[in-house]
Amino acid sequence: xxxxxxxxxxxxxxxxxxVVAAGCISLAMRLDIEKRLALSALRTVVQLGxxxxxxxxxxxxxxxxxxxxxxxxxxxFAGREAARRSTRRYPGIRFDAWLAMxxxxxxxxxxxxxxxxxxxxxxxxxxxxxxxxxxxxNSLTGVSLCLERFLEHLSARKHEVELMxxxxxxxxxxxxxxxxxxxxxxxxPVTNMMAxxxxxxxxxxxxxxxxxxxxxxxxxxxxxxIMFMLAGANAIGSMIIASAAxxxxxxxxxxxxxxxxxx
Amino acid sequence: MSVILRCGPLEARDGxxxxxxxxxxxxxxxxxxxxxxxxxxxxxxxxxxxxxxxNATEGCVRRLAGRDxxxxxxxxxxxxxxxxxQDSPVLPGTIEHNLRFPFSCRSAEGRLFDDxxxxxxxxxxxxxxxxxxxxxxxxxxxxxxxxxxxxxxxxSPSILVADEPLSGLDTVxxxxxxxxxxxxxxxxxxxxxxxxxxxxxxxxxxxxLNLVNGRLEAG
Numbered sequence: 286x287x288x289x290x291x292x293x294x295x296x297x298x299x300x301x302x303x304v305v306a307a308g309c310i311s312l313a314m315r316l317d318i319e320k321r322l323a324l325s326a327l328r329t330v331v332q333l334g335x336x337x338x339x340x341x342x343x344x345x346x347x348x349x350x351x352x353x354x355x356x357x358x359x360x361x362f363a364g365r366e367a368a369r370r371s372t373r374r375y376p377g378i379r380f381d382a383w384l385a386m387x388x389x390x391x392x393x394x395x396x397x398x399x400x401x402x403x404x405x406x407x408x409x410x411x412x413x414x415x416x417x418x419x420x421x422x423n424s425l426t427g428v429s430l431c432l433e434r435f436l437e438h439l440s441a442r443k444h445e446v447e448l449m450x451x452x453x454x455x456x457x458x459x460x461x462x463x464x465x466x467x468x469x470x471x472x473x474p475v476t477n478m479m480a481x482x483x484x485x486x487x488x489x490x491x492x493x494x495x496x497x498x499x500x501x502x503x504x505x506x507x508x509x510x511i512m513f514m515l516a517g518a519n520a521i522g523s524m525i526i527a528s529a530a531x532x533x534x535x536x537x538x539x540x541x542x543x544x545x546x547x548x
Numbered sequence: 549m550s551v552i553l554r555c556g557p558l559e560a561r562d563g564x565x566x567x568x569x570x571x572x573x574x575x576x577x578x579x580x581x582x583x584x585x586x587x588x589x590x591x592x593x594x595x596x597x598x599x600x601x602x603n604a605t606e607g608c609v610r611r612l613a614g615r616d617x618x619x620x621x622x623x624x625x626x627x628x629x630x631x632x633x634q635d636s637p638v639l640p641g642t643i644e645h646n647l648r649f650p651f652s653c654r655s656a657e658g659r660l661f662d663d664x665x666x667x668x669x670x671x672x673x674x675x676x677x678x679x680x681x682x683x684x685x686x687x688x689x690x691x692x693x694x695x696x697x698x699x700x701x702x703x704s705p706s707i708l709v710a711d712e713p714l715s716g717l718d719t720v721x722x723x724x725x726x727x728x729x730x731x732x733x734x735x736x737x738x739x740x741x742x743x744x745x746x747x748x749x750x751x752x753x754x755x756x757l758n759l760v761n762g763r764l765e766a767g
Contacts, residue, residue, distance in 0.1 A: 444637035447602060452703060453627025453655025538622035540602060 289498060301326075340414065349408040356417055360387050363421040367526070370429040373436040375545045381529035382428060389424050389522040390417055397514045419490065419511060420518045423475065427519030428526045431471030435527050438463040439534055440546055447541055456535045464527045471523030475515050482512060552578035552739055553629065553707055554611045560594045560603070569762040574599055574741075576707060581733035581740045583750050585767070586759030592743045593634055595759060596711050599741075600631040612706060613737070627655030630705040632713050636696035638684040643675075646684045647699050662702060669698045673725055690716040697725055701732055708732060710742035714749065722749060 304326045311319040343351050364383030371378065394417045398404045404412040439446065442463075449459040482488055487495075490511055494504035535541050556573030568591035576582055586592050597603040601610070601622040610617040610625055617625040627650075638646050651661045670676045673694040678687075687695060693713055700708050710729065714722040726749050733740035733754070741757075744750050756767040 444633065444635070445639050448633060448637045448639060449649065449653070450602060450623075451600065451626060451631045451633060452650035452653060453623045453625075453630070454650075454653045455623045455655075458653050538601065538619050539626070540604060540622070542604075 340410070343410045343414070347408075347410065349406075352408040352410050352413055355410075355414060356390070359418060359421055360390055363425050367425050367429045367432065371432050371436060373433075373440055373546055373548060375436070375530070375533055375547065377533050378432075378530070381526060381533070382432070384529060385428050385522045385526040386421060386424065388525050389428075389518045390420055392521055393420055393514055393518040396517075397510065401510055401514075416511075416514075420514060423515045424518040424522040426474050427471040428522040430474070431467045431523035432526050432530060434470040435463060435467035435530055436534075436546060438466065439530075439541070440543070443541055443543055446535075450535075450539045450541065454539065456531065456537060456539050459539065460531050460535060464531060467527045468520070468523040471526075472516075472519055475512075475519045479512050479516065482508070488512070549577045549580070551575045552613055552737070554609075555599050556608060558595065558598050558605055558608055560591055560598060562589070562591070567762060568594060569759060569764065572759075572762075572764045574757070574764065576739045576741055577755060578739055579734055579736060580754040581730050581742070581752075582755045582757055583753040584741060584743045584757050584759065585750075590759045592759055593711055595764075596631060596709050596741070596743065600626050600629050600709055602626075602631065623655055627653075627657070628705050629707040629709060630700060630703055632696050632700045632708065632710040634711040636689075636692040636713075638687065638692055638695065640685060641683070642681050643678065643684050643687070643695065644680040646695060647680075647702060650699070650703050659703070666698065666702055669701055669728070672728065673698060674721055688716075690718075690721070693717060694721070694725060697728065701728060704732075704738075706738060708738075708740045708742075710740065712743055712745050715745050722746065726752065 304322065308319045308322050311317070311322060339355070343355060361383065364386040365379060367386060368374070368379045368382040394413075397420075398413050398416055399407060402412060402416070407413075446459050446463065478488075488508050488511070491504045491508040494507060495501060499507075533542075534545055553576040554573065556571075558572045558574070559570040560568045562568050572595065574595070584592055584595070594603060598605050598608070610629075612625070612628055639649060647666055648661050650656060651659060667676070670678075675691060675694055675698070678691075684692075684695065693716060697710075697713050700710070700713075708729070713729070714725050717725060726744075729740050729742065730752055732738060750756075758765045758767045
């Protein structure tokens with residue numbers, strides 16, 4: 286394997302010139318995003334820096350309890366973010382998003398790390414944390430899109446749902462259409478990503494592995510696993526969040542509880 | 549004259565928390581078209597929606613033709629006491645899909661879609677000339693009301709509950725649609741409860757219920 290080229294503080298400072306350039310463009314064109322850009326850049330540095338420090342510690346200690354703890358924190362924030370991205374909300378939305386993220390993480394994460402990759406020991410942070418991080422980060426997009434679409438349907442097209450309920454359709458029958466549409470929406474980004482993989486751009490993880498000196502075919506094998514993993518994660522996550530939201534917003538006796546749905 | 553449906557007690561409040569009505573028990577007579585009247589804002593739509601179980605109710609007992617329907621089997625109740633909703637919403641898709649969809653629900657319980665009767669009813673209400681594969685979303689408000697009425701009649705529930713089913717129709721068409729409702733109501737084992745915006749049409753009804761000052765009175 287080739288020697289890695291290490292990046293030092295000086296290299297990062299040079300890279301910062303590019304963000305400053307983006308800021309200058311914003312000022313020159315009055316885009317009015319320079320403040321947000323600066324804040325976001327700062328957050329990137331601070332957040333990633335902290336993550337790096339924590340990961341170094343966790344990698345050094347290699348204790349399962351820390352790995353599980355970190356995963357729990359990641360799931361917590363992913364669920365919170367998924368719920369926050371929705372423009373409509375209902376009581377319990379955060380719990381449902383959290384449930385969707387946790388279940389996805391558990392099902393897909395276990396399958397990939399323990400069966401496909403076969404990580405030994407089972408909690409090896411070098412594999413478990415980045416892989417589950419990718420599952421969470423990606424299914425977060427799918428889950429929030431799915432949720433947004435589903436709630437939009439129940440709000441803007443509630444009369445269609447009630448029309449079916451009025452003719453005796455059960456909750457499942459009345460919501461089958463909206464749920465299908467929502468889960469399909471949640472799956473769009475990952476389907477697009479799989480279709481375009483390698484043609485439009487090299488996927489981030491594969492690029493990372495190649496930069497880190499891995500043989501391209503190995504990087505490709507990992508990337509394929511990742512893509513399939515993300516497809517599964519998005520489908521499962523979307524299905525869970527749509528079912529959970531459905532149960533909260535339509536009573537078991539088939540009554541739409543629009544009053545629970547707010548902006 | 550026997551009571552075929554009994555539902556209550558019902559109570560409701562408006563958006564600002566003011567009481568609309570309380571302790572209301574709805575009784576519908578078999579083979580009759582009952583008109584529900586009341587000043588606007590008195591809660592007629594809410595009452596109809598509570599009756600069919602689309603709005604929440606508490607401690608309400610629903611009984612139809614000697615059978616009690618618990619909260620658990622509300623979908624079953626709605627299949628038998630079916631509401632034609634105000635503004636007659638349509639599902640995305642064709643006119644045919646909009647007529648047929650209830651028949652693919654579990655609540656259909658063996659009911660079959662009658663193509664001949666559908667064509668006949670569409671002709672009577674003046675929708676006969678529109679191709680069945682046309683998108684229902686393109687229909688005008690009046691056409692939607694007529695489509696909803698045809699669907700309701702084809703579905704043929706025990707009780708047809710209609711919330712302003714004839715609004716937006718000209719006098720001749722409204723009368724023709726009203727006659728269909730009347731004819732349906734007069735069949736054995738059937739009844740109609742409806743709210744009409746037009747008092748003139750209401751002259752042909754068999755019975756009137758007035759929702760006034762939070763109470764339901766037979767008029």
